[in-house]
Amino acid sequence: MEELIFKYLNKQLNQEEWNELQEWVKKDSMNKTILNKLQGYSMHSDDESAQLKELVWSELKLKTEHHHQGSQPITQVSQNKPDIAFYLKIAAAVLIAASVAFLTYSISEDQLIDESITQIQQIENEAPFGAKVTTKLPDGSMVTLNSGSKLSYPDQFTGSVREVRLTGEAFFEVAHNPEMPFIVRFKEDEVRVLGTSFNVRTYQEEKLSCVAVATGKVSFTSATGEQAMLTPHQMATYSEVDQKLVIEKVDDLQAFGWKDKIIYFNNKPFPEIITEIERWFGVEVEVNGDFEKIGTFSGQFKESTLNQVLKGLSFVYQFRYEVEGNQVILNTK
Numbered sequence: 001m002e003e004l005i006f007k008y009l010n011k012q013l014n015q016e017e018w019n020e021l022q023e024w025v026k027k028d029s030m031n032k033t034i035l036n037k038l039q040g041y042s043m044h045s046d047d048e049s050a051q052l053k054e055l056v057w058s059e060l061k062l063k064t065e066h067h068h069q070g071s072q073p074i075t076q077v078s079q080n081k082p083d084i085a086f087y088l089k090i091a092a093a094v095l096i097a098a099s100v101a102f103l104t105y106s107i108s109e110d111q112l113i114d115e116s117i118t119q120i121q122q123i124e125n126e127a128p129f130g131a132k133v134t135t136k137l138p139d140g141s142m143v144t145l146n147s148g149s150k151l152s153y154p155d156q157f158t159g160s161v162r163e164v165r166l167t168g169e170a171f172f173e174v175a176h177n178p179e180m181p182f183i184v185r186f187k188e189d190e191v192r193v194l195g196t197s198f199n200v201r202t203y204q205e206e207k208l209s210c211v212a213v214a215t216g217k218v219s220f221t222s223a224t225g226e227q228a229m230l231t232p233h234q235m236a237t238y239s240e241v242d243q244k245l246v247i248e249k250v251d252d253l254q255a256f257g258w259k260d261k262i263i264y265f266n267n268k269p270f271p272e273i274i275t276e277i278e279r280w281f282g283v284e285v286e287v288n289g290d291f292e293k294i295g296t297f298s299g300q301f302k303e304s305t306l307n308q309v310l311k312g313l314s315f316v317y318q319f320r321y322e323v324e325g326n327q328v329i330l331n332t333k
Contacts, residue, residue: 014183015154015163018120120158126150127168130282132259137164140175141182146258148203148279169201171214171259188223189238198230199255205275207240212255220245253300261303267296270317274330281306282326289319289332 004021007013013021025032127133127145135143138156145151149168157163163183174182176195184191186202189209196216202209211220212235220228222238226245230236235250257264263280265273274285283306294317301309310321310328322329 013159014161015157015159018159022120121155122152123155124150124152128282129279137162137175139177139180139182142173144171144259146170146201146279147282166200166202168203169199169258171197171199171256173197187240190221192219192221193217206272209238209240211236212250214252214256257300263301263304263309265297265299267298269296270294273297273313277306277309277328281309283323283328284326285328285330287330289330291317291319291330291332 001024004013004017004024007017008021125133125135125143125145127147127149129148131147133145135145135151137143137153139162141162143151143164146169149166149170151164151166151170153164157180161181161183162177163185166184166186172182172184172193174193174195174197178194182193182195184200186200187204187209189202191198191200191211193216196218197214198216198218199212199214200210209222211218211230213230213232215232218230220230220236220238222243222245223240224243224245226238228236228245228247230247233249233251234247235255236245236247238245253262254264254266263276265276268276270291274287277283278285297313297316299312301312304312306323306328310323313319314321318333320331320333
């Protein structure tokens with residue numbers, strides 16, 4: 001926790017660390033007291049020794065641990081020993097004196113940690129089956145969510161990075177900011193950029209994560225730690241099954257066609273086609289008959305209705321279909 005507080009005072013927290021710090025503050029009023037006292041001091045030094053940090057924070061821990069022992073009220077403890085503010089001031093003074101180079105960290109009243117907690121909120125935007133949703137992020141970046149997708153992000157970006165989490169598929173147009181990289185987390189993978197446009201597809205049921213670049217450069221890190229730097233018309237695909245990362249050239253239609261209402265199938269097996277239809281049109285498909293031996297399909301449907309797609313596929317796969325509301329029934333001929 002000491003390191004988190006130091007990073008907070010130097011404006012170096014990412015979103016995950018910021019959330020962890022908030023949880024720590026909420027656990028005990030003493031924690032909030034510590035942070036509010038320290039945040040007004042100058043506490044930045046690259047040469048500050050680990051030994052000094054340990055000494056200072058051991059003093060703080062000693063006092064805070066004593067504060068939590070037993071059921072004695074704080075007033076009884078204060079009669080015998082200086083209050084917590086005394087130790088906090090010593091800690092800040094020692095750190096400042098030991099700094100070779102320091103910067104002044106000024107903070108206004110409305111930036112105190114207790115007020116920040118109420119200000120920072122997580123927002124979740126979702127595109128249900130049969131719909132697509134476009135979202136503008138706090139930094140001006142634009143995100144288009146495909147059907148059955150969800151995006152989680154803070155109502156304001158703080159710290160040194162802009163971080164969001166995705167489930168499903170989305171196209172990102174990231175506002176350029178070299179001082180604050182943009183990170184998309186999905187499953188156990190992540191994408192990191194400064195300002196660019198790219199597509200991420202990471203539906204849970206597919207066991208694949210695909211990242212395709214439209215403009216700029218994108219750094220993709222897989223769950224195994226393998227990294228790839230992608231440029232326009234490149235796509236990285238990570239398989240959860242064999243834990244391999246494959247990079248290949250990809251055309252815009254395959255990677256980004258869905259944004260223009262194009263359903264694109266590239267050697268898709270029948271079960272995956274059915275899943276795509278359910279997601280795209282917001283329907284439930286019941287399959288009756290033996291479709292196990294049906295091969296893959298490649299093709300595209302542009303701005304097509306459900307009936308148009310089913311009619312086209314029925315010629316290939318030789319099935320009959322019925323549509324009743326949001327229910328679709330397929331039967332082999």
